[in-house]
Amino acid sequence: MDASQLRARIEAAFPGSYVEVRDLTGGGDHFEALVVSDQFEGRSLVERHQLVYQALGDAMRESIHALTLKTLTFAQYKNRTDRR
Numbered sequence: 001m002d003a004s005q006l007r008a009r010i011e012a013a014f015p016g017s018y019v020e021v022r023d024l025t026g027g028g029d030h031f032e033a034l035v036v037s038d039q040f041e042g043r044s045l046v047e048r049h050q051l052v053y054q055a056l057g058d059a060m061r062e063s064i065h066a067l068t069l070k071t072l073t074f075a076q077y078k079n080r081t082d083r084r
Contacts, residue, residue, distance in 0.1 A: 001063045002028055006056070013055030014039055018077070029065040036077040045071070 003021040010019045010033065017037040024030040033052070040048045048071035053060050060067070072080065 001059055003031065006031055006033065006059070006064075009059070010035055010052060010055055013051075018074075024066075024068075029063060031064060031066070032068040032070075034070045034072070036072050036074055038073055040071050041073050 003023045007019050007021040010021070011017055014035065014037040017035060017039075019036070020034040022032045024032055035048075035052055039051065043051070049069050052067075052069055052071065056064065056067075
């Protein structure tokens with residue numbers, strides 16, 4: 001799996017979202033993702049991450065070894081101070 005495939009799977013599960021994905025090692029198994037969606041509103045960090053893991057399904061067990069997630073609502077993204 002590459003970063004664009006991972007991004008596409010997340011975007012499909014979160015319509016209207018903003019998603020950035022980086023392959024941290026170049027090996028296609030260690031990724032960092034920023035997912036911005038209003039579906040996260042009112043949800044805990046654990047619940048947000050579980051939603052993303054569900055969207056990725058078997059890829060989390062088969063091809064992704066590590067995934068660092070940052071999950072924000074659009075309001076949180078607009079007001080954040082740790083810009084990439």
